[in-house]
Amino acid sequence: MGEKVLMKGNEAIAEAAIAAGCRHFFGYPITPQTEVAAYMSKRMPKIGGVYLQAESEVASINMVLGAGAAGVRVMTSTSSPGISLMSEGISYIAGSDVPCLIVNVERGGPGLGGIQPSQSDYFQATKATGHGDFHMLVFAPSTVQETVDLISDAFDLGDKYRMPTMILSDGLLGQMMEPVVLPEPKDPADNKDWAAKGHQGKRPHNVVNSLYIEPSVLEKLNIERFEKYEKIKETEQRAEEYLADDADIILVAFGASSRVAHSAVDMARKQGIKAGLIRPITVWPFPEKFIKKHVDHAKAFLSVEMNMGQMVEDVRLTVAEKKPVKFFGRTGGMVPTPKEVLAEIVKINGGDC
Amino acid sequence: MPKVIVDNNRCKGCEMCVIACPKKILELDHSITNGKGYHPAHITDASKCIGCGSCTIMCPDCAIRVEVE
Amino acid sequence: MSKVMGERPKALLDVPLHYCPGCTHGIVHRLVAEVIDELGIEGKTVGIASVGCSVFTYNYFGCDMVQAPHGRAPAVATGVKRARPDNVVFTYQGDGDLAAIGMGETVHAAARGENIVAIFINNAIYGMTGGQMAPTTLPGQVTQTTPYGRDTSVAGNPIRVCELLSSVKGVALAERVTVDCVKNVKAAKRAIKKAFEYQMAGKGYCIVEVVSTCPTNWGMSPGDALQWLRDNMLPYYPLGVYKDVGEEEK
Numbered sequence: 001m002g003e004k005v006l007m008k009g010n011e012a013i014a015e016a017a018i019a020a021g022c023r024h025f026f027g028y029p030i031t032p033q034t035e036v037a038a039y040m041s042k043r044m045p046k047i048g049g050v051y052l053q054a055e056s057e058v059a060s061i062n063m064v065l066g067a068g069a070a071g072v073r074v075m076t077s078t079s080s081p082g083i084s085l086m087s088e089g090i091s092y093i094a095g096s097d098v099p100c101l102i103v104n105v106e107r108g109g110p111g112l113g114g115i116q117p118s119q120s121d122y123f124q125a126t127k128a129t130g131h132g133d134f135h136m137l138v139f140a141p142s143t144v145q146e147t148v149d150l151i152s153d154a155f156d157l158g159d160k161y162r163m164p165t166m167i168l169s170d171g172l173l174g175q176m177m178e179p180v181v182l183p184e185p186k187d188p189a190d191n192k193d194w195a196a197k198g199h200q201g202k203r204p205h206n207v208v209n210s211l212y213i214e215p216s217v218l219e220k221l222n223i224e225r226f227e228k229y230e231k232i233k234e235t236e237q238r239a240e241e242y243l244a245d246d247a248d249i250i251l252v253a254f255g256a257s258s259r260v261a262h263s264a265v266d267m268a269r270k271q272g273i274k275a276g277l278i279r280p281i282t283v284w285p286f287p288e289k290f291i292k293k294h295v296d297h298a299k300a301f302l303s304v305e306m307n308m309g310q311m312v313e314d315v316r317l318t319v320a321e322k323k324p325v326k327f328f329g330r331t332g333g334m335v336p337t338p339k340e341v342l343a344e345i346v347k348i349n350g351g352d353c
Numbered sequence: 354m355p356k357v358i359v360d361n362n363r364c365k366g367c368e369m370c371v372i373a374c375p376k377k378i379l380e381l382d383h384s385i386t387n388g389k390g391y392h393p394a395h396i397t398d399a400s401k402c403i404g405c406g407s408c409t410i411m412c413p414d415c416a417i418r419v420e421v422e
Numbered sequence: 423m424s425k426v427m428g429e430r431p432k433a434l435l436d437v438p439l440h441y442c443p444g445c446t447h448g449i450v451h452r453l454v455a456e457v458i459d460e461l462g463i464e465g466k467t468v469g470i471a472s473v474g475c476s477v478f479t480y481n482y483f484g485c486d487m488v489q490a491p492h493g494r495a496p497a498v499a500t501g502v503k504r505a506r507p508d509n510v511v512f513t514y515q516g517d518g519d520l521a522a523i524g525m526g527e528t529v530h531a532a533a534r535g536e537n538i539v540a541i542f543i544n545n546a547i548y549g550m551t552g553g554q555m556a557p558t559t560l561p562g563q564v565t566q567t568t569p570y571g572r573d574t575s576v577a578g579n580p581i582r583v584c585e586l587l588s589s590v591k592g593v594a595l596a597e598r599v600t601v602d603c604v605k606n607v608k609a610a611k612r613a614i615k616k617a618f619e620y621q622m623a624g625k626g627y628c629i630v631e632v633v634s635t636c637p638t639n640w641g642m643s644p645g646d647a648l649q650w651l652r653d654n655m656l657p658y659y660p661l662g663v664y665k666d667v668g669e670e671e672k
């Protein structure tokens with residue numbers, strides 16, 4: 001176990017990736033995550049790794065595709081508009097079953113939007129990253145320490161399942177400084193036998209590809225991929241429950257808004273309202289199991305997000321009309337305050353369902 | 354004498370070899386239609402072949418071989 | 423001593439090519455494969471397939487292959503080469519892929535002196551999608567999307583890629599060749615071989631632009647297409663070496 005250090009979220013992302021054995025970073029500056037690239041540009045050359053500032057996010061994600069196809073641990077980092085630019089590349093990565101890590105430090109949108117934090121890329125991350133049927137494993141940390149821990153898991157699980165993984169962070173987590181214990185460095189083996197790294201005359205050639213012009217073949221591949229996703233849904237859902245077991249009003253919130261929700265729950269409890277929190281740590285797979293557990297005893301659910309209402313749809317689907325599901329959000333870079341969220345809890349508790 | 358062998362199944366009857374042959378002894382054989390519907394090339398007078406290999410150089414499909422002793 | 427000419431090179435798999443009859447893609451595929459065989463590098467070569475008529479190159483070359491999105495092959499190649507510097511990496515791209523959607527990736531890979539080889543098939547048209555205008559379509563040339571002939575006041579001017587890239591520091595070799603006759607095919611192969619050798623010597627980005635035909639979408643027989651190439655393409659896209667750091671070093 002390493003020592004505790006105070007680190008900026010974005011810089012911790014870079015260190016965590018390096019600790020996980022990532023030696024290849026391709027990226028492009030964009031607020032509020034440029035520090036990830038800047039930090040990597042300093043660290044990578046010192047450890048024999050590759051840092052390359054690409055000419056765009058489009059080029060970045062394609063470099064990630066290339067390095068990932070060649071069988072190495074590779075990542076990129078960007079913010080919301082950059083993910084839009086990467087959309088095509090991520091679809092190809094998923095369709096070629098190539099592992100890689102993509103970090104989205106979300107900012108206000110749509111369009112050029114703003115540079116303050118938001119969570120308005122939830123749909124993009126979990127349902128509509130790119131064309132075609134595919135998913136990424138998407139993690140939503142709420143502290144800098146959790147970001148660091150999840151990055152390690154993201155690389156491991158990405159390799160295990162051969163799929164792109166995402167850390168869905170936001171400008172708040174990226175810019176804040178918190179104490180962090182960095183994990184022990186890993187040195188993953190260079191043993192991906194499916195990779196395009198030169199056959200050395202010892203095997204038939206490997207083709208890393210997403211084009212299958214024969215519809216029956218493409219269908220079969222899609223079905224197999226979704227069978228894999230079903231397994232992931234069964235085994236990889238993660239969430240944290242806080243005072244949910246006896247809660248009447250259960251808040252559901254991820255990332256930065258979960259910290260606000262956490263405070264609001266405490267304030268509500270002080271007032272005698274039985275509030276609780278379920279904090280998704282994976283947003284894909286959505287942690288249905290954790291929510292379903294509480295549907296019978298809860299009176300209502302409240303989704304707290306920094307967007308116009310995205311994750312709330314998944315909460316509603318999970319609760320399946322058994323109980324009311326309400327939404328409270330701030331967006332455009334505005335961060336909800338515990339007081340605002342408490343007011344919503346009080347409203348719901350007052351029977352305003 | 355050089356031997357010219359055409360792979361009738363790979364030949365697409367594009368006539369690049371016909372054009373390239375300096376002795377003009379390659380032609381499409383209209384009496385043969387291969388599985389893709391093409392008339393493959395064939396040599397009309399093997400005795401005139403000088404074994405230059407021009408046909409093999411201009412063939413896009415590796416469909417023609419020339420063996421020279 | 424018997425000699426056999428026209429044998430399929432080992433680096434070209436024994437698979438029927440899907441290209442139209444007389445399409446020069448087939449000749450260039452063979453040349454690239456012959457060079458790979460002669461240099462003995464198939465085992466450490468990774469080819470990047472692009473999007474266009476040549477999208478299926480991953481089925482044809484015997485080395486490891488990665489399929490790239492349209493235009494992005496230089497970026498994918500960069501990823502492979504930076505991850506595996508000992509690999510020999512090449513892209514195989516058409517005119518839309520390299521000079522339209524992929525122009526940014528092309529110029530930046532060149533400027534980075536990325537140690538990759540780009541085989542650029544310039545036939546002044548988009549073949550796979552049925553014959554639309556390409557960045558290299560000639561003024562006045564009729565295509566599906568320039569049905570009255572390319573009007574440069576509306577659709578802009580064709581881009582001369584070798585000339586453009588010759589001004590970019592980082593380019594080790596920019597050579598324009600063609601495959602319309604035996605002499606030119608042999609010269610094209612020499613250029614391709616030089617490009618791969620330069621990569622292995624770490625000299626930088628190499629592009630071999632092959633002026634090519636598209637008989638089907640030009641609406642001509644393969645033989646007539648070769649003549650059209652000589653009469654129309656070569657005057658606009660002159661053959662020659664536009665940059666060669668190896669020669670400059672001498």
